[in-house]
Amino acid sequence: MAANRSGTGARAALRRSLHTxxxxxxxxxxxxxxxxxxxxxxxxxxxxEAIDTGxxxxxxxxxxxxxxxxxxxxIMARVLVASRLTLQLGLTxxxxxxxxGLVLGVAPSVLGRRAGRAVxxxxxxxxxxxxxxxVLFLATVFGVGSTGAVLAIGLALIPSLARLxxxxxxxxxxxxxxxxxxxxxxxxxxxxVRHLLPNIVEPVVLFGVQAATxxxxxxxxxxxxxxxxxxxxYDWGRLLNEGLGRVYVNxxxxxxxxxxxxxxxxxxxxIGEAVAQAGGRRTVTVPTATPTDVPAAAAEQDTDLPPGNxxxxxxxxxxxxxxxxxxxxDLRVAFPGGRTAVRGVGLTVxxxxxxxxxxxxxxxxxxxxxxxxxxxxxxxxxxxxxRFDGADLRSNPRLxxxxxLVFQDPMTSLNPALRVGRQLAEVAExxxxxxxxxxxxxxxxxxxxxxxxxxxRRARQRPHEYSGGMRQRAFIGMGLMAEPKLIxxxxxxxxxxxxxxxxxxxxxGQVRAGTGAxxxxxxxxLGVVAEVCDRVLVMYAGRxxxxxxxxxxxxxxxxxxxxxxxxxxxxxxxxxxxxATIPGRPPEPGEEFPGCAFAARCASATDRCRAELPVLxxxxxxxxxxxxxxxxxxPDAEPEAARAGSEAAA
Amino acid sequence: xxxLELRGVSVRYGRFTAVRGVDLAVxxGSVxxxxxxxxxxxxxxxxxxVGLAPLTAGRITVDGVDLPRRPGRGPVQLVFQNPxxxxxxxxxxxxxxxxxxxxxxxxxxxxxxxxxxxxxxxxGAAAGTTRWTRAERAAEVARYLDLVGIDPARAAQTPDALxxxxxxxxxxxxxxxxxxxxxxxxxxxxxxxxxxxxxxxNLLRRLQRELGxxxxxxxxxxxxxxxxxxxxxxxxxxxVVEAGPAVAVMARPAHEITRTLLSCVPxxxxxxxxxxxxxxxxxx
Numbered sequence: 006m007a008a009n010r011s012g013t014g015a016r017a018a019l020r021r022s023l024h025t026x027x028x029x030x031x032x033x034x035x036x037x038x039x040x041x042x043x044x045x046x047x048x049x050x051x052x053x054e055a056i057d058t059g060x061x062x063x064x065x066x067x068x069x070x071x072x073x074x075x076x077x078x079x080i081m082a083r084v085l086v087a088s089r090l091t092l093q094l095g096l097t098x099x100x101x102x103x104x105x106g107l108v109l110g111v112a113p114s115v116l117g118r119r120a121g122r123a124v125x126x127x128x129x130x131x132x133x134x135x136x137x138x139x140v141l142f143l144a145t146v147f148g149v150g151s152t153g154a155v156l157a158i159g160l161a162l163i164p165s166l167a168r169l170x171x172x173x174x175x176x177x178x179x180x181x182x183x184x185x186x187x188x189x190x191x192x193x194x195x196x197x198v199r200h201l202l203p204n205i206v207e208p209v210v211l212f213g214v215q216a217a218t219x220x221x222x223x224x225x226x227x228x229x230x231x232x233x234x235x236x237x238x239y240d241w242g243r244l245l246n247e248g249l250g251r252v253y254v255n256x257x258x259x260x261x262x263x264x265x266x267x268x269x270x271x272x273x274x275x276i277g278e279a280v281a282q283a284g285g286r287r288t289v290t291v292p293t294a295t296p297t298d299v300p301a302a303a304a305e306q307d308t309d310l311p312p313g314n315x316x317x318x319x320x321x322x323x324x325x326x327x328x329x330x331x332x333x334x335d336l337r338v339a340f341p342g343g344r345t346a347v348r349g350v351g352l353t354v355x356x357x358x359x360x361x362x363x364x365x366x367x368x369x370x371x372x373x374x375x376x377x378x379x380x381x382x383x384x385x386x387x388x389x390x391x392r393f394d395g396a397d398l399r400s401n402p403r404l405x406x407x408x409x410l411v412f413q414d415p416m417t418s419l420n421p422a423l424r425v426g427r428q429l430a431e432v433a434e435x436x437x438x439x440x441x442x443x444x445x446x447x448x449x450x451x452x453x454x455x456x457x458x459x460x461x462r463r464a465r466q467r468p469h470e471y472s473g474g475m476r477q478r479a480f481i482g483m484g485l486m487a488e489p490k491l492i493x494x495x496x497x498x499x500x501x502x503x504x505x506x507x508x509x510x511x512x513x514g515q516v517r518a519g520t521g522a523x524x525x526x527x528x529x530x531l532g533v534v535a536e537v538c539d540r541v542l543v544m545y546a547g548r549x550x551x552x553x554x555x556x557x558x559x560x561x562x563x564x565x566x567x568x569x570x571x572x573x574x575x576x577x578x579x580x581x582x583x584x585a586t587i588p589g590r591p592p593e594p595g596e597e598f599p600g601c602a603f604a605a606r607c608a609s610a611t612d613r614c615r616a617e618l619p620v621l622x623x624x625x626x627x628x629x630x631x632x633x634x635x636x637x638x639x640p641d642a643e644p645e646a647a648r649a650g651s652e653a654a655a
Numbered sequence: 656x657x658x659l660e661l662r663g664v665s666v667r668y669g670r671f672t673a674v675r676g677v678d679l680a681v682x683x684g685s686v687x688x689x690x691x692x693x694x695x696x697x698x699x700x701x702x703x704x705v706g707l708a709p710l711t712a713g714r715i716t717v718d719g720v721d722l723p724r725r726p727g728r729g730p731v732q733l734v735f736q737n738p739x740x741x742x743x744x745x746x747x748x749x750x751x752x753x754x755x756x757x758x759x760x761x762x763x764x765x766x767x768x769x770x771x772x773x774x775x776x777x778x779g780a781a782a783g784t785t786r787w788t789r790a791e792r793a794a795e796v797a798r799y800l801d802l803v804g805i806d807p808a809r810a811a812q813t814p815d816a817l818x819x820x821x822x823x824x825x826x827x828x829x830x831x832x833x834x835x836x837x838x839x840x841x842x843x844x845x846x847x848x849x850x851x852x853x854x855x856x857n858l859l860r861r862l863q864r865e866l867g868x869x870x871x872x873x874x875x876x877x878x879x880x881x882x883x884x885x886x887x888x889x890x891x892x893x894x895v896v897e898a899g900p901a902v903a904v905m906a907r908p909a910h911e912i913t914r915t916l917l918s919c920v921p922x923x924x925x926x927x928x929x930x931x932x933x934x935x936x937x938x939x
Contacts, residue, residue: 180740181737182741182742182743184707184735184741185733185735185741185826185829186743187706187726188705188706188707188726188728188729188731188732188733189732189755189829190727190729199746199754203745204743204744365848365850365851473693501693503692503875503876503916503919503920504692504915505692505693507919529848529850530849530921531849531923532849532922533921535921535923558923568850569849569850570923572849572850572852572853573849573878573921573923574853574856574876574878574879574881574882575878575920575921575922576878576881576905576917576920576922578878578881578882580881580882584853584854584856584857584882586850586857587850590818
């Protein structure tokens with residue numbers, strides 16, 4: 006059921022996983038073990054049963070590779086033949102455990118609230134019972150023998166599996182898509198089969214493989230203790246039991262079954278590892294291209310500009326002036342597999358200036374911000390230079406002191422286990438060498454400064470006692486523990502409510518006015534940026550396509566910027582007209598374009614747009630207005646001059 | 656066809672009262688906006704209507720008939736806020752929509768005809784209450800995908816192949832496939848980029864006009880409410896603080912909360928320098 010629904014993603018992941026060394030060895034070892042269990046009894050069964058009173062208790066010899074037992078039977082043959090019964094018992098117990106665990110685990114989602122709680126409580130009690138004691142207890146109840154042992158080990162598996170499945174299904178059952186299915190009147194059993202089980206199958210399979218390994222060893226243990234398989238049947242545990250008595254005479258007789266248990270356990274472990282690789286999307290990295298040549302190739306492409314661009318506007322390279330606080334040149338962020346997220350961004354932020362970086366999701370704006378702080382997640386690679394306050398930021402990191410970051414989700418950016426005051430104080434202790442008491446006082450002062458009422462009491466609270474807006478305030482306060490020269494805020498208000506959004510934006514403005522810090526505000530919403538910033542940079546497909554003062558947004562020259570401006574409904578939007586939209590979709594990070602990345606969605610695109618990459622050049626909106634477009638919209642008549650320059654070069 | 660009415664609705668979680676005595680009406684074929692800050696109870700109210708939040712007092716009726724208190728197939732459908740969480744990651748989008756189709760064909764012939772007209776289909780299937788065949792079901796799914804502007808050839812894809820805006824379109828198609836008389840849209844664009852928001856809102860408005868369902872549009876953005884809604888209800892602390900025709904409320908907000916929400920609408924400098932594209936006559 007799960008397999009045929011899990012779509013191409015899971016199947017492809019499994020196939021990929023099988024091509025790794027671990028996956029390949031798991032398949033080969035698993036097949037060998039299965040072949041042994043199937044073929045050994047018919048091939049060696051007679052030999053294993055053949056009693057030879059003339060050759061009892063023999064050591065290792067050419068005729069008997071592992072010697073013989075007390076009845077003269079060949080130990081090698083017995084170990085091979087025992088593989089079938091051992092695996093059979095182990096797997097049967099696992100199946101019993103899985104089936105029982107699934108029934109009990111899914112029951113709370115199917116039954117009503119009261120019955121569900123009873124099941125959960127019962128499982129909780131059973132889990133608390135020590136596993137080995139449980140097995141021994143059940144083995145005594147069911148009597149000595151293989152049936153009893155199978156039931157005992159199988160049933161002992163149920164509580165822990167049921168608990169795992171209960172936890173997994175509970176999180177899925179609370180999801181929006183299950184709620185949607187309930188509103189649609191989909192029955193409980195159908196919800197379990199269609200929505201719950203397919204979404205928990207990976208961890209359950211992984212746990213099942215682990216359980217199989219465990220029950221294999223448990224069986225060996227029970228048989229060894231004499232509680233498991235009884236004569237004349239034999240499994241590896243029983244052979245181990247028989248062989249151990251003669252371990253000083255013929256070590257092989259005990260070592261061989263022991264080794265068999267270990268090897269089979271390893272095979273199961275390998276299979277589990279392979280499954281986990283397929284399931285855990287993060288563990289498999291398929292290097293299709295070495296990360297090193299990606300930026301190099303991209304850089305080459307960029308320097309080999311078409312002839313039309315040879316006479317570039319000197320402003321394309323950010324002016325190397327001394328008073329710029331941040332100076333980013335040709336910043337690129339690439340991921341393995343040729344996915345380039347940021348493609349040669351250059352930007353400057355002057356001291357005390359508020360700059361907005363705007364773009365859709367996937368435009369590379371957040372990665373640009375992370376690259377400024379040298380926090381690009383592995384395996385991303387950053388190239389280009391970032392000069393901050395006159396020094397190379399990457400060789401001289403300034404996080405926590407001169408550079409503060411504010412993230413999107415204040416819920417995850419504060420540590421839930423630490424008191425808020427402590428988290429703030431830590432900054433002062435680590436970076437400023439403040440004493441514990443001094444750092445605490447400073448933390449309280451900063452919390453008060455960001456508008457947290459009753460800061461002394463609030464500092465002793467943990468993040469969950471704060472509202473979303475207060476958490477974001479506290480996080481901004483954390484950035485202010487030192488005296489930052491630059492605050493990078495990545496979508497600081499997306500997770501917040503509109504009224505709180507306004508308060509947080511106002512706070513960022515106040516902080517800037519109060520401390521003289523510069524602000525780089527990253528957002529998908531031009532409205533948010535327009536509220537706080539002096540200058541806005543519009544990013545598309547990893548490049549900056551337009552840069553202009555916020556007050557000149559009306560004169561935006563790039564079609565993309567114009568579309569973004571038009572897409573925001575305001576209090577003046579005509580309810581009778583359709584909202585402006587941008588046709589098509591933004592390009593994927595891996596897509597390469599010889600020309601303008603926006604050309605495919607642009608109404609005024611021509612062949613030139615598709616063939617040649619436009620570079621940032623001065624545009625008509627006055628000082629500080631630059632645009633990367635071959636056909637910029639003209640607000641007035643003046644931009645003619647600016648455009649004529651770049652046209653003449655073509 | 657269908658109108659939604661709430662009378663004295665209260666929702667309590669343990670000791671916390673999320674919604675207190677709310678009266679609200681969404682007349683047949685109209686759009687009512689429900690606006691408020693976070694914690695105002697607006698999403699809880701939407702959930703209560705479809706039975707996902709416990710009703711402690713009050714009545715919720717559609718065309719005068721009480722809605723069941725438990726979630727189940729009813730005349731009201733809800734589109735969730737986050738399209739990244741509201742679609743089963745393991746289910747193809749076609750299968751997701753198929754789940755919403757009525758068990759039997761033409762449970763409501765009038766609505767089915769409306770939808771067919773909306774999708775530009777002229778061949779009327781034989782009326783009756785027979786089960787779907789596999790091919791019919793696939794055709795119906797394709798029709799809904801087409802209705803929301805997604806290529807029906809993508810029906811086998813899982814949501815991870817789709818962008819946020821496309822996912823929200825699929826979620827909308829799923830809700831519409833259940834042929835609701837009333838649709839609740841709970842902040843359906845707040846998880847999307849501003850650039851995608853416009854397309855989803857245009858689509859919702861077009862479908863509402865074509866299919867004529869009553870729409871309860873929950874949002875925190877008054878500019879969006881103003882654009883989309885006939886009536887507006889402002890919620891704060893679980894109570895209705897202001898209600899009335901959207902145009903009138905925006906023009907003359909009577910309550911402090913409404914004024915605060917209005918002041919939070921981002922004002923682009925554009926509106927100041929560039930003349931509005933069209934001056935709305937009806938408001939002047």
